[in-house]
Amino acid sequence: DSFDILGDGVKELLVGRDDGMIEIYNFESADDPVLRHDYALSESIASIQGGCVGKEGYDEILVATYSGWLTGLTTEPVHREGGSGEELKLSQEMQSKISSLRNELEHLQIKVLHEREKYQQSSQSSTAVSSVPAFSVNDKFTLNKDDASYSLILEVQTAIDNVLVQSDVPLDLLDVDKNSAVVSFSSCDSE
Numbered sequence: 001d002s003f004d005i006l007g008d009g010v011k012e013l014l015v016g017r018d019d020g021m022i023e024i025y026n027f028e029s030a031d032d033p034v035l036r037h038d039y040a041l042s043e044s045i046a047s048i049q050g051g052c053v054g055k056e057g058y059d060e061i062l063v064a065t066y067s068g069w070l071t072g073l074t075t076e077p078v079h080r081e082g083g084s085g086e087e088l089k090l091s092q093e094m095q096s097k098i099s100s101l102r103n104e105l106e107h108l109q110i111k112v113l114h115e116r117e118k119y120q121q122s123s124q125s126s127t128a129v130s131s132v133p134a135f136s137v138n139d140k141f142t143l144n145k146d147d148a149s150y151s152l153i154l155e156v157q158t159a160i161d162n163v164l165v166q167s168d169v170p171l172d173l174l175d176v177d178k179n180s181a182v183v184s185f186s187s188c189d190s191e
Contacts (some may be wrong), residue, residue: 001014001048002014002050003059005024005050005075006024006036007075008026010027011027012050013025014049014061017045018140019044019153020041021041022038022041022048022061022063024061043065044153048061049062050062053072054076060072060073060074060075066155066157135156135158136156137154137156138156139155141153149174
């Protein structure tokens with residue numbers, strides 16, 4: 001997307017990447033865009049949009065991720081400072097809203113606990129039937145021309161415990177910055 005997120009009168013280029021990076025490029029000079037800010041998410045970006053959504057007067061970047069999460073980055077300051085000796089006072093409306101949200105959170109936590117217990121009981125009964133849920137897998141296998149390597153990117157809407165890569169030819173696995181995997185090698189039986 002293109003949006004004036006920095007408020008300088010010139011639209012910036014907002015880029016969301018498959019590797020989870022959000023980048024803001026500014027066109028200060030006519031030649032090349034300059035990377036002004038970046039932010040890393042843990043999953044690929046499906047779409048990105050700039051605008052004013054949450055609070056009037058503060059622009060934001062909204063991002064939709066592969067698994068459907070919406071994430072927002074705002075220009076609103078995180079901390080507010082009061083004058084000398086002043087305390088930040090919450091209005092009655094804000095206090096009731098916070099109280100309502102806390103009550104709703106407690107209710108949802110209790111509901112999750114009950115559903116978890118119900119699932120445990122049903123899965124341990126003699127009539128329980130277990131099935132493997134179907135997951136949509138977002139996968140890419142792309143050639144990196146610079147170092148003559150391939151990048152394998154796998155995304156699933158649940159945690160990935162293991163990935164098994166089997167090949168008829170010898171492979172060298174290279175580590176990358178964003179990799180949190182623990183690699184173990186085992187030789188394959190030729191039969």
